[in-house]
Amino acid sequence: MSTNGDPGAAPAGSMTFLGMPTAPRGVGHLRGSEPFPVAARRGLADTQQRRNLAKATASIRAKRAAVVGEVPDWEELREAARAIKAATMAHLDRYLEQLEAQVTARGGVVHWARDAGEANAIVVGLVRAAGASEAVKVKSLATDEIGLNEALAAAGIQAHETDLAELIVQLGQDWPSHILVPAIHRNRAEIREIFLREMGDVDPGLTDVPAALAEAARRHLRRRFLSAKVGISGANFAVADSGALCVVESEGNGRMCLTLPETLITVMGIEKVIPAWRDLEVFLQLLPRSSTGERMNPYTSIWTGVTPADGPRNFHLVLLDNGRTAALADETGRSALHCIRCSACMNVCPVYERAGGHAYGSIYPGPIGAILSPQLTGIEDNPSLPYASSLCGACYDVCPVKIDIPSVLVHLRARHVEAARHVGLLPGPEAITMAAAAWVMASPARFATAQRAGRIGRALGRGGPIRSLPPPLSAWTRSRDLPLPAATSFRDWWRRDHQPGKAPGQHHGEPR
Amino acid sequence: MSARDEVLSRIRAAVGANAGAPPGGDSLAAGTSGEVPRDYRIRREASEGELIDLLADRLVGYRATVRRTSQAELAAAIREALTQRRARRVVVPPGLDLPALPPGVQAVADDGFSAQELDGFDGAITAAAVAVAETGTIILDGSADQGRRAITLVPDYHLCIVRADQVVALVPEAIRRLRPDRPLTLISGPSATSDIELERVEGVHGPRTLHVILVDAS
Numbered sequence: 138m139s140t141n142g143d144p145g146a147a148p149a150g151s152m153t154f155l156g157m158p159t160a161p162r163g164v165g166h167l168r169g170s171e172p173f174p175v176a177a178r179r180g181l182a183d184t185q186q187r188r189n190l191a192k193a194t195a196s197i198r199a200k201r202a203a204v205v206g207e208v209p210d211w212e213e214l215r216e217a218a219r220a221i222k223a224a225t226m227a228h229l230d231r232y233l234e235q236l237e238a239q240v241t242a243r244g245g246v247v248h249w250a251r252d253a254g255e256a257n258a259i260v261v262g263l264v265r266a267a268g269a270s271e272a273v274k275v276k277s278l279a280t281d282e283i284g285l286n287e288a289l290a291a292a293g294i295q296a297h298e299t300d301l302a303e304l305i306v307q308l309g310q311d312w313p314s315h316i317l318v319p320a321i322h323r324n325r326a327e328i329r330e331i332f333l334r335e336m337g338d339v340d341p342g343l344t345d346v347p348a349a350l351a352e353a354a355r356r357h358l359r360r361r362f363l364s365a366k367v368g369i370s371g372a373n374f375a376v377a378d379s380g381a382l383c384v385v386e387s388e389g390n391g392r393m394c395l396t397l398p399e400t401l402i403t404v405m406g407i408e409k410v411i412p413a414w415r416d417l418e419v420f421l422q423l424l425p426r427s428s429t430g431e432r433m434n435p436y437t438s439i440w441t442g443v444t445p446a447d448g449p450r451n452f453h454l455v456l457l458d459n460g461r462t463a464a465l466a467d468e469t470g471r472s473a474l475h476c477i478r479c480s481a482c483m484n485v486c487p488v489y490e491r492a493g494g495h496a497y498g499s500i501y502p503g504p505i506g507a508i509l510s511p512q513l514t515g516i517e518d519n520p521s522l523p524y525a526s527s528l529c530g531a532c533y534d535v536c537p538v539k540i541d542i543p544s545v546l547v548h549l550r551a552r553h554v555e556a557a558r559h560v561g562l563l564p565g566p567e568a569i570t571m572a573a574a575a576w577v578m579a580s581p582a583r584f585a586t587a588q589r590a591g592r593i594g595r596a597l598g599r600g601g602p603i604r605s606l607p608p609p610l611s612a613w614t615r616s617r618d619l620p621l622p623a624a625t626s627f628r629d630w631w632r633r634d635h636q637p638g639k640a641p642g643q644h645h646g647e648p649r
Numbered sequence: 650m651s652a653r654d655e656v657l658s659r660i661r662a663a664v665g666a667n668a669g670a671p672p673g674g675d676s677l678a679a680g681t682s683g684e685v686p687r688d689y690r691i692r693r694e695a696s697e698g699e700l701i702d703l704l705a706d707r708l709v710g711y712r713a714t715v716r717r718t719s720q721a722e723l724a725a726a727i728r729e730a731l732t733q734r735r736a737r738r739v740v741v742p743p744g745l746d747l748p749a750l751p752p753g754v755q756a757v758a759d760d761g762f763s764a765q766e767l768d769g770f771d772g773a774i775t776a777a778a779v780a781v782a783e784t785g786t787i788i789l790d791g792s793a794d795q796g797r798r799a800i801t802l803v804p805d806y807h808l809c810i811v812r813a814d815q816v817v818a819l820v821p822e823a824i825r826r827l828r829p830d831r832p833l834t835l836i837s838g839p840s841a842t843s844d845i846e847l848e849r850v851e852g853v854h855g856p857r858t859l860h861v862i863l864v865d866a867s
Binding site: 156157158189192193197209213214216217220221224226228229230233234243248249251255299300301302320321324325328347348350351354355358362363364376380381387388389390392393396397407415416417418419421422425429431432433434435436437439441444446447448458462463465466 | 839852
């Protein structure tokens with residue numbers, strides 16, 4: 138792997154991985170103020186949030202399972218998507234150049250941004266050039282990632298979030314906790330309170346019925362949509378061979394922002410490009426079913442450059458790196474860039490469901506966030522995220538583009554340990570434990586001995602889970618309970634129960 | 650170095666030596682993605698009747714209003730829909746052939762109205778380009794009988810006329826009928842949100858009522 142990046146051109150203070158600058162500190166929302174275990178403990182203590190999340194994720198899991206189950210070629214679609222994304226990453230430079238040429242040929246203007254600060258400066262300049270002091274925004278993770286709203290506010294430009302959930306979050310001076318349903322941690326009563334307090338023009342008799350709350354949002358935003366001069370969006374997909382941009386949404390706020398303003402500015406991560414028009418037929422089937430659990434989302438908009446007499450007169454596309462090339466440089470970690478932001482992985486994740494999205498500290502929470510954020514920032518800045526998982530594998534099973542999240546988590550843990558050793562830190566208890574476990578598991582005899590020894594551990598649990606181990610193993614149990622080791626190991630039970638000549642099923646003892 | 654050149658050179662460094670040589674040589678220019686297994690369904694054989702039934706079922710599932718009719722009865726179906734809606738003044742694309750409307754209903758050809766002006770209409774009537782039965786999706790491509798995107802967005806009511814020969818079974822069949830250089834809008838039911846406790850609410854910013862008239866072939 139080549140490492141001929143130019144560190145001299147990197148913005149001050151940014152880290153590098155294999156010579157690739159990562160997302161700079163001090164701008165945007167990829168880093169939390171505290172490690173995951175600390176933030177997760179607060180999330181766990183928030184019973185209201187846990188109730189909201191448990192209800193929401195259970196409901197969306199059931200919807201997704203139903204609409205995925207009716208697609209006979211779901212696995213073939215997943216495999217095609219995985220292959221398209223892998224092929225895209227392998228030739229990302231060519232596809233981006235092709236996209237740029239197509240967008241330019243159809244009247245759009247393409248801008249490139251090395252990082253968050255540069256992207257923000259470009260957008261601020263474009264809004265000013267349009268003579269506007271406000272803009273309407275479609276929900277966009279890329280613009281949340283770079284802290285665009287704050288940068289616009291600092292330049293005296295007001296950005297109005299128009300997605301209902303983003304509006305709830307913005308009015309509540311809050312932060313998104315889920316990539317699809319950013320206000321998933323808020324229930325209807327809390328949302329009513331926020332609207333009454335912040336909207337100004339709202340009927341004081343507003344009830345907490347969801348339809349009434351949606352109606353209040355419609356009234357609140359209507360005038361803004363009809364008079365907006367500048368719209369700002371992200372992109373779900375950008376098609377290299379035709380220059381087509383695609384935004385998938387439900388409410389119609391996306392169509393408003395993409396169609397009515399004179400100037401449209403779209404900010405997208407460089408990994409969102411797909412090679413060919415027909416690749417869209419794969420993703421437009423996978424995304425809605427994985428995301429909202431619908432056969433198709435209510436509205437999808439696709440446009441190419443500027444269309445005479447239809448929609449914006451000026452179209453700007455900002456292509457954002459901000460640490461993506463650092464992720465690209467890691468051949469295993471690179472698959473995190475395949476993500477199409479459906480959020481299925483967070484809806485099945487037992488850790489996410491209990492800790493909540495805020496605990497991850499980054500705009501990208503859940504399993505995908507645990508592998509994406511540390512790669513964008515450099516693992517030094519998000520060292521606890523690769524451990525924010527039980528490696529149960531549910532995320533891999535539901536991922537529509539087949540990202541093997543558990544394997545990438547393990548890979549990033551190894552990178553973290555390696556990085557710590559590199560800077561001269563003594564290996565921590567976790568590294569020693571993992572190394573010891575590898576040695577023990579490498580030999581059947583050692584493993585059997587260790588398992589028998591483990592049974593002694595039952596004494597520590599007094600019949601329940603082990604809450605704390607003696608040092609140095611206390612580092613493990615500080616943030617975890619340890620299940621009581623089984624009285625009989627599976628290996629011992631198997632040997633006893635499957636002796637030659639004995640009929641299977643004649644149990645001499647329970648497996649536990 | 651410009652940001653463009655720097656990002657591109659970072660990518661080349663990151664992906665290594667094979668960067669810039671896409672699989673299959675000239676395939677990049679032809680717009681293919683190299684060795685991608687496409688073992689998913691790209692066609693589903695079904696009669697027009699089956700497809701229209703499925704499309705109608707899906708649209709009703711999204712809480713759109715659906716009316717099946719024949720070419721001979723189309724004018725009556727449009728009149729009935731508008732009367733039911735109590736629409737007085739509707740905007741239509743300049744290229745849409747419309748039958749005589751009920752007395753008191755005025756169809757105004759789109760003349761590049763501003764968003765505020767469009768907000769004053771009771772609804773819009775358009776044709777469609779393609780519809781996908783399995784997903785209940787109607788696709789507009791900005792042709793003369795569908796008009797520019799804003800007219801089906803700002804008014805609160807969209808009456809859409811879909812002909813049987815425009816209905817395909819699968820998303821890939823639709824994508825292959827469409828041209829990427831046209832502004833496309835895929836519509837699957839009226840606008841909706843599930844942002845509050847994941848409870849679906851129909852009608853946020855787009856038209857809150859979607860009325861589809863499906864015209865059978867014979």
